[in-house]
Amino acid sequence: MPGIEAYREIIGNDELDELYLLAERLKGKAVQNINSTAVGGGVAEILSRMIPLLRDLGVDAYWDVIKGDEKFFTVTKDMHNALHGLNIDISKLDLDYFLEVNRRNSEELDLFGDIMFIHDPQPIGLVERREHKSNKWIWRCHIDLSAPQEATMNFLRGFINRYDAAVFSAPSFARSDLATKQILIPPSIDPLSDKNKDLPEETIDSVVERFGLDRDRPIVSQISRFDYLKDPLGVIDVYKRVKDHIDCQLALAGGGATDDPEGPRILDQIRSAAKSDPDIHIIYLPPSSDVEINALQRASTVILQKSLREGFGLTVTEALWKAKPVIATAAGGIPLQIRHKRTGILTYSIAGTAHYLRELLSEPEYAQKLGVNGREHVKNNFLITRHIKDYLSLFISLYYKEDIVHL
Amino acid sequence: MSEGFHFNTQYHLVELLGSKARNPAELLEGIKTVPASCIYYHTHRFLQQHHYLSPEPPNDFAFWLTDFLHLRSLGEEFLSVDTVLYCNLEDLRKTFQDILEDYLSKDGKNVDCLPGYEFHFLACKTFVLPMPYTANNLREFAEILRKISIRSLYFHIFEARMRLGVPDNDFSQWLRSIGEDKLADEISRLDPYNMTLENLRRKIIRMVEDRARD
Numbered sequence: 057m058p059g060i061e062a063y064r065e066i067i068g069n070d071e072l073d074e075l076y077l078l079a080e081r082l083k084g085k086a087v088q089n090i091n092s093t094a095v096g097g098g099v100a101e102i103l104s105r106m107i108p109l110l111r112d113l114g115v116d117a118y119w120d121v122i123k124g125d126e127k128f129f130t131v132t133k134d135m136h137n138a139l140h141g142l143n144i145d146i147s148k149l150d151l152d153y154f155l156e157v158n159r160r161n162s163e164e165l166d167l168f169g170d171i172m173f174i175h176d177p178q179p180i181g182l183v184e185r186r187e188h189k190s191n192k193w194i195w196r197c198h199i200d201l202s203a204p205q206e207a208t209m210n211f212l213r214g215f216i217n218r219y220d221a222a223v224f225s226a227p228s229f230a231r232s233d234l235a236t237k238q239i240l241i242p243p244s245i246d247p248l249s250d251k252n253k254d255l256p257e258e259t260i261d262s263v264v265e266r267f268g269l270d271r272d273r274p275i276v277s278q279i280s281r282f283d284y285l286k287d288p289l290g291v292i293d294v295y296k297r298v299k300d301h302i303d304c305q306l307a308l309a310g311g312g313a314t315d316d317p318e319g320p321r322i323l324d325q326i327r328s329a330a331k332s333d334p335d336i337h338i339i340y341l342p343p344s345s346d347v348e349i350n351a352l353q354r355a356s357t358v359i360l361q362k363s364l365r366e367g368f369g370l371t372v373t374e375a376l377w378k379a380k381p382v383i384a385t386a387a388g389g390i391p392l393q394i395r396h397k398r399t400g401i402l403t404y405s406i407a408g409t410a411h412y413l414r415e416l417l418s419e420p421e422y423a424q425k426l427g428v429n430g431r432e433h434v435k436n437n438f439l440i441t442r443h444i445k446d447y448l449s450l451f452i453s454l455y456y457k458e459d460i461v462h463l
Numbered sequence: 464m465s466e467g468f469h470f471n472t473q474y475h476l477v478e479l480l481g482s483k484a485r486n487p488a489e490l491l492e493g494i495k496t497v498p499a500s501c502i503y504y505h506t507h508r509f510l511q512q513h514h515y516l517s518p519e520p521p522n523d524f525a526f527w528l529t530d531f532l533h534l535r536s537l538g539e540e541f542l543s544v545d546t547v548l549y550c551n552l553e554d555l556r557k558t559f560q561d562i563l564e565d566y567l568s569k570d571g572k573n574v575d576c577l578p579g580y581e582f583h584f585l586a587c588k589t590f591v592l593p594m595p596y597t598a599n600n601l602r603e604f605a606e607i608l609r610k611i612s613i614r615s616l617y618f619h620i621f622e623a624r625m626r627l628g629v630p631d632n633d634f635s636q637w638l639r640s641i642g643e644d645k646l647a648d649e650i651s652r653l654d655p656y657n658m659t660l661e662n663l664r665r666k667i668i669r670m671v672e673d674r675a676r677d
Binding site for chain 2: 387
């Protein structure tokens with residue numbers, strides 16, 4: 057995996073040198089990250105990149121994982137869904153088991169960090185051990201907390217308030233009912249990962265050819281989970297409205313349908329909506345298709361993200377990083393990434409999306425300008441190096457009360 | 464003998480205040496009560512996050528009123544507040560408050576935004592970090608200006624003046640201390656809120672280099 061110096065070429069000497077200066081201020085402080093899984097899932101993916109990069113910068117960073125059995129993870133999955141607003145009843149017995157597993161882990165784990173950085177709800181109860189220590193504790197919430205189920209939120213609130221800070225990914229996740237300081241740190245993409253790194257043209261060509269697409273005609277794509285909330289049927293409708301005027305192809309690529317009880321049904325509906333048109337390509341991607349996703353995004357003329365609801369929308373970040381013109385719904389974190397007609401296009405309907413798609417396909421120079429601006433916006437605000445800068449600032453902030461701190 | 468110019472840089476950590484507004488009346492209530500660092504954040508965020516684009520509303524309030532409440536006239540009132548004329552955040556807060564009070568007192572529409580499009584009040588904590596660069600003359604000054612980060616430029620032009628209560632930008636103050644009053648005045652007269660930071664950097668470098676050649 058590339059080390060921190062590999063990012064110098066991307067973000068520039070000034071930015072990287074400043075990261076070293078900031079990291080120096082954490083000398084002598086051990087930062088101990090704890091989550092619930094070493095592999096799989098977004099949090100493990102972020103930590104597996106973040107920890108080596110922090111260490112490259114000279115930060116004494118560690119990563120530990122709590123242990124839990126199937127019963128524990130069933131409870132935490134319910135908790136996760138409840139925090140996303142699903143009406144799930146978690147019994148007192150289950151909550152007691154959750155606490156018991158947390159207590160067992162807090163006894164088995166060496167909680168040595170000067171800064172304890174706890175990720176997501178699974179290990180949140182470790183903070184009960186803090187009375188024996190004088191260290192700082194941060195809770196990092198990677199979940200959308202904008203409309204959680206009240207009972208689960210009430211259960212977790214007591215723990216959250218024992219932390220020195222809680223970190224959220226979007227402004228709308230902020231809570232008025234928390235006593236602890238709340239910090240905004242949006243997620244990021246890694247420009248050197250398989251999903252985002254530069255690819256040779258031959259690789260792009262071979263992927264495009266494998267999926268039966270033709271690079272001589274415009275390719276419109278949406279690369280996202282096959283899920284009603286991503287509105288794939290709406291995307292097909294958009295394409296059909298545009299196809300009457302412009303000879304283009306549609307690539308709907310994604311995965312996830314087999315894990316989702318509704319998945320097969322929506323996939324059937326998509327296939328049925330697409331079957332009469334050979335220019336609609338439904339591409340089911342298995343996990344670990346990062347290079348394929350990268351290539352499809354790079355081969356696209358315009359990228360859509362017509363979600364009905366969205367978290368932060370990292371697929372938009374990925375598309376913008378590739379300097380692609382993006383048309384996306386103004387949902388979740390997407391408006392943080394797209395300034396309408398500056399870094400992309402924000403839409404609210406199928407008609408609007410179709411209108412702007414025709415415009416971008418007809419005005420390639422304008423579309424290209426949006427793409428270039430979009431890439432610059434991501435470079436400045438949503439790369440892993442900005443994420444690291446925010447984490448370093450967060451760690452340092454724990455030791456200062458003032459609004460303006462002279463280091 | 465005058466001292467050289469020591470360059471600093473700065474970082475912001477964004478804090479979520481947990482409060483939000485759905486309409487102009489709630490926006491007014493928020494503006495009245497939020498910490499000054501919140502007024503600062505919402506009037507300066509655009510400068511750093513969009514520094515490569517054309518100049519944009521350097522103010523989140525104007526953006527929200529216009530784009531999410533569609534109150535274009537009120538939005539333009541916020542947009543036209545000349546932030547460069549303010550040396551402290553309380554005066555700026557008072558101006559926003561006056562605009563909203565005036566609007567609401569004249570039967571201005573207190574419309575609600577759509578659910579999910581509320582204005583979220585944010586604030587920021589600033590860290591000032593010394594850089595290992597010192598300029599002892601105009602040539603060195605221009606050379607360092609080329610290589611500092613956009614955050615460093617931002618700090619010396621905006622942060623020191625608005626949040627640290629210094630009467631002028633840092634560059635002009637130093638230039639006066641070395642007898643370069645005319646150049647200092649020229650830089651003071653620039654309108655940094657209405658140009659991109661990269662454009663501002665280019666302009667200042669050109670002015671300093673022109674003077675160094677004289």
